């Protein structure tokens with residue numbers, strides 16, 4: 001179902017499975033370009049990078065594929081109506097005129113997520129309420145009954161987006177956020193978001209299946225916690241689709257236009273690629289907390305990736321990295337959720353370990369929100385990428401090591417902004 005603005009009117013029409021339409025993939029700060037690359041590789045066309053989102057075109061098969069495969073998308077949305085509204089009354093009128101009965105099932109449930117900006121629609125909640133009223137009033141008038149609201153597990157998740165007076169209505173094709181991969185059996189107290197972990201790996205260049213020169217690259221997380229980086233790294237190395245372990249399905253499965261046969265064929269196509277690439281590197285994780293390593297092992301067992309990942313228990317400072325070229329990406333404590341007695345001393349020890357144990361074969365990246373403690377690492381980051389971990393403003397820092405990195409300590413750049 002597509003509803004377009006034509007000569008100022010809202011009109012509706014049926015979309016064949018091969019018909020192309022616009023979609024929007026939502027993501028996080030600084031992950032827009034890697035998401036655009038992912039979508040391009042899946043066959044998306046007319047890609048435009050936006051702020052924490054990527055707009056693209058494709059058909060229903062691409063909508064299924066993007067949901068199943070994109071590691072760095074939080075949600076895939078399908079815009080279905082666009083119009084201008086001068087105020088809440090006009091918003092109500094124009095929403096009322098949409099043929100909702102072609103989109104929503106009267107016996108189904110829905111919810112509306114809204115974001116508004118500009119001076120006209122200052123209360124996003126009120127705009128969502130007006131939209132909801134228009135939808136249920138139309139159903140009541142035409143059918144004598146209405147779909148109910150369910151904010152927990154709705155059949156249809158609608159997004160209302162208003163910028164100044166420009167209104168866009170979108171259907172959320174993902175349902176539950178795509179960071180919910182389904183592989184977590186246990187977590188530590190500060191697990192990193194799965195989409196962020198996958199994005200950091202891509203920013204750090206972990207792309208073994210698209211670059212044969214990386215086939216023997218190792219991966220190491222010296223503070224792996226419950227193993228999010230390790231699992232995302234192993235899934236990418238084995239070409240396992242991002243949602244392979246997802247339980248509970250996707251939002252699009254409840255849509256009227258959902259085609260089970262097409263979905264199964266897209267899924268089978270992607271599943272056939274699993275393990276097709278011969279990854280020969282080693283993936284290692286280490287953590288000082290035995291309990292958290294046990295949770296990590298449980299997560300790995302659940303994904304059946306436990307043979308691909310080697311775990312160690314101990315202080316990162318005592319642990320050598322794997323031999324040979326190794327990418328190290330880690331998420332040390334920031335002192336927000338995990339209390340470390342002396343965070344400055346811990347970061348100093350981290351810097352010493354980079355210099356003394358890792359050397360030129362290792363490419364090191366770390367994410368932190370603790371800009372003060374970071375100064376104690378004593379090495380000059382060659383890149384500083386702003387990222388967001390939950391509500392925390394973070395930097396993703398790259399350290400290129402070479403033999404004699406200690407000299408670099410003297411010239412360390414302490415400015416992190």
Ligand SMILES: C[S@@+](CC[C@H](N)C(=O)[O-])C[C@H]1O[C@@H](n2cnc3c(N)ncnc32)[C@H](O)[C@@H]1O
Pocket residue numbers: 187188190191192222223224225226227228229286287288289292314315316317331332333334338
């Ligand atoms: C922010 S958590 C990592 C979370 C992980 N990325 C995940 O998704 O579960 C930081 C981890 O560093 C570990 N840690 C703290 N000090 C350590 C040390 N000296 N050596 C090794 N691990 C340490 C903690 O036990 C904790 O699991």
